[in-house]
Amino acid sequence: MLLGIFTYRPLLDNIRLSFFSWNISSPNPPKFVGFDNYTEWFDGLVNGGHSWTVVSNTIIFTATTVIGSMVLGLALAMLLDQQIKGRGLVRSAVFAPYVIAGAAIGIAFQFIFDPRFGLISGMLGSLGIKSPDFYQDPNWALFMVTMTFLWKNLGYAFVIYLAALQAKPAELYEAAEIDRASGWTVFRRVTLPMLRPTTFFLSITVMLNSLQVFDIIYVMTRGGPQGNGTTTMVFQVYQETFVNYRAGYGATVATIMFLILLVITVLQVRSMDRGNTK
Amino acid sequence: MVLTLLIVGIPLYWVLSNSFKTPDQVFRVPPLWWPESFTASNYPRVFSESPFGQYMLNSVIITSILAAIKIVLGVISAYAFAYLRFPGRGAVFMLVLAALMVPNQITVISNYALVSQLGWINTFQGIIIPLAGVAFGTFLMRNHFMSLPYEIIEAARMDGASHMRLLFRIILPMSWPTLVAFALITVVNEWNEYLWPFLVASDDSVAPIQVGLTRLVNTDSGFTDWPLVMAATVLTVIPILVVFLFLQRYMIKGLTSGAVKG
Numbered sequence: 001m002l003l004g005i006f007t008y009r010p011l012l013d014n015i016r017l018s019f020f021s022w023n024i025s026s027p028n029p030p031k032f033v034g035f036d037n038y039t040e041w042f043d044g045l046v047n048g049g050h051s052w053t054v055v056s057n058t059i060i061f062t063a064t065t066v067i068g069s070m071v072l073g074l075a076l077a078m079l080l081d082q083q084i085k086g087r088g089l090v091r092s093a094v095f096a097p098y099v100i101a102g103a104a105i106g107i108a109f110q111f112i113f114d115p116r117f118g119l120i121s122g123m124l125g126s127l128g129i130k131s132p133d134f135y136q137d138p139n140w141a142l143f144m145v146t147m148t149f150l151w152k153n154l155g156y157a158f159v160i161y162l163a164a165l166q167a168k169p170a171e172l173y174e175a176a177e178i179d180r181a182s183g184w185t186v187f188r189r190v191t192l193p194m195l196r197p198t199t200f201f202l203s204i205t206v207m208l209n210s211l212q213v214f215d216i217i218y219v220m221t222r223g224g225p226q227g228n229g230t231t232t233m234v235f236q237v238y239q240e241t242f243v244n245y246r247a248g249y250g251a252t253v254a255t256i257m258f259l260i261l262l263v264i265t266v267l268q269v270r271s272m273d274r275g276n277t278k
Numbered sequence: 279m280v281l282t283l284l285i286v287g288i289p290l291y292w293v294l295s296n297s298f299k300t301p302d303q304v305f306r307v308p309p310l311w312w313p314e315s316f317t318a319s320n321y322p323r324v325f326s327e328s329p330f331g332q333y334m335l336n337s338v339i340i341t342s343i344l345a346a347i348k349i350v351l352g353v354i355s356a357y358a359f360a361y362l363r364f365p366g367r368g369a370v371f372m373l374v375l376a377a378l379m380v381p382n383q384i385t386v387i388s389n390y391a392l393v394s395q396l397g398w399i400n401t402f403q404g405i406i407i408p409l410a411g412v413a414f415g416t417f418l419m420r421n422h423f424m425s426l427p428y429e430i431i432e433a434a435r436m437d438g439a440s441h442m443r444l445l446f447r448i449i450l451p452m453s454w455p456t457l458v459a460f461a462l463i464t465v466v467n468e469w470n471e472y473l474w475p476f477l478v479a480s481d482d483s484v485a486p487i488q489v490g491l492t493r494l495v496n497t498d499s500g501f502t503d504w505p506l507v508m509a510a511t512v513l514t515v516i517p518i519l520v521v522f523l524f525l526q527r528y529m530i531k532g533l534t535s536g537a538v539k540g
Contacts, residue, residue: 076282092526093286099522099529101470103488104514107495107507108293119292151289159530215472219492241387242477251387 041252050228051253057142058232062210064146065153070202072150073157074195078187081165091162095155102152106219109148113220138229141221145230148216153209157202164198165191204268211261214238233257297321297509320509327503329482330510333490336402340475340486341468344406348464352415353457357445359416360423361431371420374413390477400481409474415460422456423449459528462521466529469518487514 044051076094080087097105112119113134124130132140172194176186192199214234221230231239233253241250300317324330358364359371398404426449434444450457472488479485485493491514494507522529 090282092523093283095526095530096519096522097286099466099470099518100515101472101488101518103470103472103491104511107491107511108289110495111296111504111508112289112292119288151285156533159533163530215476215488218472218476219495237386238473238477241390254387 038252038256040249041256053228054231054233054236054253057228057230058211060142061146061149061213061232062207065149065210066203066206068150069154069157069206070199072154073202074161076154076158077161077165078191080162091159095159097152098155098159100152102213102215103219105148105152106216109144109151109216110220113144135221141229145213145217145220148220149210149213152216153206156209157206160198160202161195164195168194200268204265207264208261211257293508293511293515296505297512299505320505321513323506324510324513327506328490328494328510330487330490330494330513332482333485333487334513336479336484336490337469337487339402340405341465343402344409344468345461345464347406348415348468349457349461352419352460352464353445353450355416356419356423357441357449359420361444374416386473386477389474393478399478400484402484404478405475405484405486409468409471415464418460419453419456422453426452455528455531458525459531459533462525462529463533466518466522 041051045055080090114121134140134144168191172190173186176190181189211232212234213232217230217232217235218238228236234257237250237254237257239250240253297320298317355374359367359374393399393404396404430448431444434448439447470488471486475486476489476492479489482490482493491507491510494503494510
């Protein structure tokens, strides 16, 4: 009956292997180079080099998608929490993109954003505005992949918030109504605190999702323009390992990313605990 | 409300309408909202001019095998964590939860090295096995098993029911909705999985649909047949959307069950 555990071997092996990246700190065949990779990475960070660009891309992308999808998701969920016609339809529509593959979405949006014959350029053109060059200008390119990802993942935050809202106790709101609390006060004093656990859960899961984006970026921009305009850390892991054949450096980036994740998660869990003891 | 529908709907509509255009209409400036002349020829061309049928078949193979493995493993291990007492149970379960936090992307390098050592590059097992760890499903099912009334399980044990019997006769019949949710989320995730198959399947014979789709865009000739790609995109998205529309209730339930409890 202990067989149940043995099915876990691949999983544990995966975790074990993920720590192995410590030792593959050099190109094939693995040669021990100590902290060379790390010093290279930190050099690039401090002097505004390659790793600084990648880290800032990652931060911008993740922060925008996490905050954006949570704020919009909550707003939509509150809107749909009331009894309105067509609720089911909108719910399905908003959630639908979440199940569509990133690769397919990337291709579709590549076409929509095309500066010459894309949909957006056409819309702007009818207003007499010239479309920004989404593929040549790094900032616009980053904006483009961020928006695309947001479009895909908004539904997830929305669905979770909606479920949380529908599970809320009605008495709270009745009490607030008796007290003649304004809509804004109710939202701030009742709804938000009530949604705290949900917000906490979402902030972690959405962040993990955002940090893992590969398909959309690969399909739309290949991490470009200008070398690394939309390269995030995950993409850099891929690029260094499988394009530049520097597995050691790729592993270093992966390890650093893992540490960052760990720190953020621990901080979030702790802030959550503190919130509970208040 | 209407705005929301538009924001979601327009991109989807755009892909659909382009899949019915002839190449010269696709590159019109300004873009055409409505194809001037409908042509359905892009769809048959997807199958005749690209290995798309093969991709689709590969995807079905990979997804179904993976989902089957994951569901079986997920249920068995959840059963072990919920009903068996073995030394270190809590610690092992923590490890499973921790695995939820580790993104695939971080393990990609070492896994790739391992798979290529085994000579599994460009094989189905190379794509499938490294993806077969089931942290999410175990977590979901275990929580559900824990919520079942314990008396029933006890009674069955008193009657001397074997583990298998207990699982299939008593526990699973009480667990269908959660099981469906788990299966569905797994299928969707595997169908959409990109990075790993993309690395392992450099060959058309095993590449799944998502990887194949991007190959249609980045052809060797540098020319992209957009109407064909759009038609292929529609074909890629439709199976999943259909499944989703019929079963979204379960899927949402599965996704939210871990969240709302906090």
